[in-house]
Amino acid sequence: MRRISATLAACAAALTLSGASAAQELIEVDLELVLAVDISYSVDEEEARRQREGYVTALAHPDVIGAIEGGPLGRVAVTYVEWADAGFQRAAADWTVIASEADALAFAAAVADAPLERGHYTAIGAAIADAVRRIETNQYTGYRRIIDISGDGPQNQGLPLAEARTMADDARIIVNGLPVMSDRPGRWIRPVEVNLDAYFNDNVITGPGAFVHPARTTEEFRAAILRKMTLEIAGAAPGLGELNVLAVQSGLAP
Numbered sequence: 001m002r003r004i005s006a007t008l009a010a011c012a013a014a015l016t017l018s019g020a021s022a023a024q025e026l027i028e029v030d031l032e033l034v035l036a037v038d039i040s041y042s043v044d045e046e047e048a049r050r051q052r053e054g055y056v057t058a059l060a061h062p063d064v065i066g067a068i069e070g071g072p073l074g075r076v077a078v079t080y081v082e083w084a085d086a087g088f089q090r091a092a093a094d095w096t097v098i099a100s101e102a103d104a105l106a107f108a109a110a111v112a113d114a115p116l117e118r119g120h121y122t123a124i125g126a127a128i129a130d131a132v133r134r135i136e137t138n139q140y141t142g143y144r145r146i147i148d149i150s151g152d153g154p155q156n157q158g159l160p161l162a163e164a165r166t167m168a169d170d171a172r173i174i175v176n177g178l179p180v181m182s183d184r185p186g187r188w189i190r191p192v193e194v195n196l197d198a199y200f201n202d203n204v205i206t207g208p209g210a211f212v213h214p215a216r217t218t219e220e221f222r223a224a225i226l227r228k229m230t231l232e233i234a235g236a237a238p239g240l241g242e243l244n245v246l247a248v249q250s251g252l253a254p
Contacts (some may be wrong), residue, residue, distance in 0.1 A: 023239050025139065027198050029097065030071035031233060032142035033078045034131040037151040038180070040084040040122050048084040048116060051150070051180070052092075054222040055080065059108040065101050067233040074231055075099035077140040080111045081131065084119020086158030089130040123158030124151055124204060128175060132167045145171070146232050150178040154199050174207030176232065178224055179214045 034186055035055060039048050058064055059078075068076050078091040092114035096107045131147040147168065155161055168175050177200035197214040213228045215221040 004071075018238045019040050019127055026141040027077070027097065027139060028073060029075050029077045029140050029142045030068075030144065030235070032138065032140050032145045033076060033232060034147045034149055035078065035080045035081070035229075036089075036095045036127050036131050037061065038084065038122060038149075039083050039116070039118055039153045040125075041118055041120050042122065044117070045118070046116070050218055051221065052116070054109075054218075054225045056108040057222060058110070058200075058226040058243075059098075060101075060105050061226055061230075063226060064233060065104050065232045067230050068098055068104070070234065071088060072143070075196045077142065078107060078140065079138075081127075081133060081134070082105075082117070083120045083127040083130065083230050086122065086123040086126040088117075088119040088123075089127055090117060091134075092186065095134075095140065097140075118211075120155050121157035122151060122155055124149065124155045125159035125161045125164035126157075128161075128164035129159050132173055135173055136171055144235060145173045146177065147173060147175045148232060149175060149204065149229065150180055151200070152180045152206070154198065155203075157223070161203045168206055174210050175205050176210055176245065177201070177212040179206045179226060180221060180234040181214060181216050185252050195208055201230075 022122060036054065037051065039051075068074065074098050076099075077095055077097050078093075079091055079095045081089055081091050084091040093107055094112040096103070096110070098104050098107055108109050128147060131149070134148075165175065177197075179196040179200045181196045197212050200212045200214075211231075213224045215224040
């Protein structure tokens, strides 16, 4: 019995040391950021590529690089995930530490070079759940954890949004939203039947300081991505004045 007890104690100690070693191997970063981008068929192929180009441009922008380098550790972990149907979430660029302009340019190039695949539906809840899983299982530990999710319409398939937001809340992950809207067919996306920015505000975003930044045109989309990523990486949130401007632009203000 003493031998068995000693063996069990040794196993328990080994498991404890193994767990501690695994925890020590986690790489500390200022931020774990999932860029979750809608590529459902409601976005035509040309505009889907322009959407990706907007992220590529933002990732290599001096404002974003400056925000990264200005953090306490000066590094962030980022992955770029394209999503559509409930079973379609694909990392166009897997988790990468960005700590310099060279890192940012290399990551942007990986995003730009990834093959473009498409899906039919808009499963926002599944995309959030997938992003939560990616953050919870990566090899990084961030002071902040954010999912930056874009979408061109309301959810029409998959995990209920309330359940997905609870998953993010339980993991202490903030979800910010970038609704992409148009009131003209044949342009950026199909015309939406709902007030999409209000929909994102009420049903998608969650967590302390979470915010919605809408975009209606290609130019607005590029500017929105840049502004949103800079705020997220810097650990800031839009000021009250800026939020009021965004509310007026999006129709959320009274």
